[in-house]
Amino acid sequence: MTPPIIAVNNVRKAYGEKVAVNDVTFAMPPDAILGLLGPNGAGKTSLIRMITTITAPDSGHIEFNGQPLSGFHPTQIGYLPEERGLYKKMYVGEHLLYLARLKGMDKKEATTAAKEWLAKFGLENHWDKKVEELSKGMQQQVQFIATVIHNPKLLILDEPFSGLDPVNATRMRQEILRLHAEGTGVIFSTHRMEQVEELCEYIVLINQGANILEGKVADIRRRFQDDKFHLEYEGDLPAVLKERYEIINPTPSGVDIQLRDGQKANDLLRLLLDADVHIIGFQELLPSLNEVFIKQVTQLDPTNTNPFDTQEA
Ligand SMILES: Nc1ncnc2c1ncn2[C@@H]1O[C@H](COP(=O)(O)OP(=O)(O)OP(=O)(O)O)[C@@H](O)[C@H]1O
Numbered sequence: 001m002t003p004p005i006i007a008v009n010n011v012r013k014a015y016g017e018k019v020a021v022n023d024v025t026f027a028m029p030p031d032a033i034l035g036l037l038g039p040n041g042a043g044k045t046s047l048i049r050m051i052t053t054i055t056a057p058d059s060g061h062i063e064f065n066g067q068p069l070s071g072f073h074p075t076q077i078g079y080l081p082e083e084r085g086l087y088k089k090m091y092v093g094e095h096l097l098y099l100a101r102l103k104g105m106d107k108k109e110a111t112t113a114a115k116e117w118l119a120k121f122g123l124e125n126h127w128d129k130k131v132e133e134l135s136k137g138m139q140q141q142v143q144f145i146a147t148v149i150h151n152p153k154l155l156i157l158d159e160p161f162s163g164l165d166p167v168n169a170t171r172m173r174q175e176i177l178r179l180h181a182e183g184t185g186v187i188f189s190t191h192r193m194e195q196v197e198e199l200c201e202y203i204v205l206i207n208q209g210a211n212i213l214e215g216k217v218a219d220i221r222r223r224f225q226d227d228k229f230h231l232e233y234e235g236d237l238p239a240v241l242k243e244r245y246e247i248i249n250p251t252p253s254g255v256d257i258q259l260r261d262g263q264k265a266n267d268l269l270r271l272l273l274d275a276d277v278h279i280i281g282f283q284e285l286l287p288s289l290n291e292v293f294i295k296q297v298t299q300l301d302p303t304n305t306n307p308f309d310t311q312e313a
Helices: 044-051 092-102 107-120 136-148 166-181 193-199 217-223 239-244 265-274 289-300
Strands: 006-015 018-027 034-037 059-064 077-080 154-158 185-190 202-207 210-216 228-234 246-251 254-258 278-284
Touching: 006 044, 018 044, 018 059, 034 044, 034 193, 044 154, 044 185, 077 136, 092 107, 092 136, 107 136, 136 154, 136 166, 154 166, 166 185, 166 193, 185 193, 193 289, 202 217, 202 289, 210 217, 210 289, 217 289, 228 265, 239 265, 265 278
Parallel strands: 018 210, 034 185, 034 202, 077 154, 154 185
Antiparallel strands: 006 018, 006 059, 202 210, 228 254, 228 278, 246 254
16 A cells, blocks of 8 residues: 555654644545644644654654655655745746755756746746745745745645735645646645635644544534534525524525424425425535534533634643
8 A cells, every 4th residue: 555645643842841743643645635724823833844854753753655754855845834935135037946956956957847837827027037026926926836846745835825816826726736636745734724625625633732633524524514504595484484493694595594402404394395485495504614623622622712712822
């Protein structure tokens, strides 16, 4: 069996008294983009810095393609950190060549790749511009190019879409999906849970340094389903519906209905049909990852009433 690109085993990292990563274990799934999720201060960057060998775990170990992670592996990794770090006074082309050569490319192949990538982002005329002359979004795209130019086996993207307009965010998302389809492993780290569902099939949810939930997004949302349905209809609703069921979020086009105490969706539908309600749509509402996160944190620790306030526990 092919080993996972990255396997993190019982990894711990503390900065003085502060335990930033506490006994975290997970493996990259073979086919899915991995979403590394958690609120500010959860420990995501600390984990990534260990995967990229910038720092080392205090205990536990990390494997890259089944081998112990070592100083040889960073050339096979592309890391887009949250803090952008281009040299403002350098020229775009010169900068990309410099970074590509640090990753082991020769000048000719780096020049060809840099030109191809700049053209993909519509930046082919910016080769001779200084980084500081580019807009923030363009600088972000150049930094993304620097991250992928050497065809890494593993791509780690920390909040890659922050600061991008919707058109450029979509373009970058398409490139990430294309690279993934061609076999590049991708870890997408963010505290924006709603962005994850567009890109990731599999998530690892970190809270206060610990891995609190892991699995396929669809399975997790289904596991946390709580019998809520959305009904779209035309006309009026019968009074009996309001008497028997809890109606929430009424809008001009529909209502959400929360089932309670053994109530069944089929009985609800039967009641609607018997009352001759003109049904346009009826679907189960699965919780968002935000809601899943809050539920899981409060389930693990009922005293934590504000799961997003985890900065300095
Ligand atoms: N160099 C450091 N020295 C001391 N404490 C640190 C250091 N780096 C991180 N921490 C602490 O470790 C914890 C985890 O931080 P980390 O940056 O890994 O979180 P994060 O999930 O990446 O957060 P964010 O989403 O805000 O980037 C935080 O409490 C942070 O204050």
